[in-house]
Amino acid sequence: MCIQYCSTLDMKHNESKTVAIIGAGASGTACFLQLVHKYIVQRAAQQLRILIFEKRTHFGEGLAFGTGQEGHLLNTKAGLMGIFPHERMHFVQWMHENQDMIARKYPQVSVHPDAYPPRMLFGQYVQEMFAAYCNLAQKQGIIVDLIRAEVVDATLTKDNKLILITDEHQSFKADYCILATGNTASNSFRKLQKQANFFSSPWPSSRLLKKITNKRASVSIVGSSLTAIDALITLIDNGHKGPISFFSLKGLLPRVQSPTEIPYQRKVLTLANVRKHIREKQNPLRLTDLIRMFRSEAESFLEKPLDWVAEEREFRDQLQLLEEDIALATGKQCLLQNILYSLRDETYAIWKLLPDDQKLLFLKWMKPYFDINRHAMPMENGIKIQKVLHAGQLTIIGNTDDIRWKNKRFILTTEDGQVNEADYVINASGPTVVVKEMIDQPLLPQLLKKGYIEEHPVGGIRADLESLRVYHSKRKRLSPFYVIGHQLAGLQLDINALWFNVEQADILTNDLIKNIR
């Protein structure tokens, strides 16, 4: 289906430049808003046509903010969620302007930069901005075509133009294309894919609710991160009473965020010190250098050595840890989180200084520990989880080994020989970053097969970080593809933060606008 926002249909399309955006989640929308904005401000002479492809029903909310469950809260404080680059408070301003609607529809939401409102409210905000910029584009003579379909293939013509093919076998020509296809499903436990009671992803939530009608059934959720917590909330908010388990490698829960972010002034782990270290040692940065600096940062704050072994959380009572975390967050004393949150605007610069082998080491060894601190859960979710752990409805199983389907039940085994059973399994382990394995996004493996994109050894695809233009070592020409978000997992550690992707949309559209002026 195609909706056209255009007052100038008679314009000669062959004189115009056409930009396709594949994926109208928050990243694709941020690119769209910037493209329209920059086109207008820079008074570009070239006629612009924008094709926006989205396989979901709505444009603007994406997977992240279109889960349809009020209990799925933002995991990032509202004060960071502006959809316009460097206007981080824009969402909060919008909430102020819409206070009456919010009080009516979400009476529990406080309009505040430190609030964690439902993600669907944020989705509504992005959709509104999307619609406003469709109208603005129309007034300025920019043609915007909204195409509700999945792009499954693309071909590069001899004159470096793109032909995009949808699942409905329609084809569209474009000069440039932004890949904003977002989050992928996990690729673990693929052998179970065909079992009726196995969900390869917790999305859409409506599918879980439609299928798991027996509210007393036992459900095992693979993973224990923020996505697993979303799956848990989908179930318990809709009256599930049966036993639920988190079945995960390390069995670690995210920590709990303080109701207000605690300003923290780093003295040791700073970008300046990292660069100084590289300069003085005349050696590339190593992961161990960063770990040492992180530990020294915490100890210099405490003015005493910290018992790092006591800080380890694997194989410990997760309810007890959660209760300690809630107390720490309430008392605003989450030191390790405070350090990592204060690093927000320097993490990417430091990540870029790490050689690929060290990045891979980080992903293998450190990421789970980094994530539980850096992507902590809102207090409200912490309290919800505390309740279900306390009531014995939720158990957390670490050390996962295998899941099999036997006698109409799933048998879940751990490396230390524990055996558990479940009626349903929901795979909420992390999204894959290996392009070949992105089976829920057939376009990307297809582009890889055709040699239009190249895999990055750390994950995702290669791109030039100054422009976000897809990079291919063997091709002699500049690629007409740009990329943003999850597909840059190897190059950009922060792709799972909206504010970061929004700032990348600025970089991307700065380059793109130069090419279409």
Ligand SMILES: Cc1cc2nc3c(=O)[nH]c(=O)nc-3n(C[C@H](O)[C@H](O)[C@H](O)COP(=O)(O)OP(=O)(O)OC[C@H]3O[C@@H](n4cnc5c(N)ncnc54)[C@H](O)[C@@H]3O)c2cc1C
């Ligand atoms: C469940 C969840 C919760 C999150 N919560 C937060 C949060 O609270 N705060 C925060 O800062 N970040 C959060 N994130 C991180 C989030 O990934 C980033 O904020 C990101 O910017 C989301 O936008 P996106 O457009 O990149 O991805 P997505 O939201 O995944 O959107 C991509 C869109 O592309 C469409 N698409 C994909 N392939 C095609 C195709 N071939 N053809 C047509 N359409 C296609 C999809 O249907 C989807 O709508 C969350 C992520 C997830 C998955």
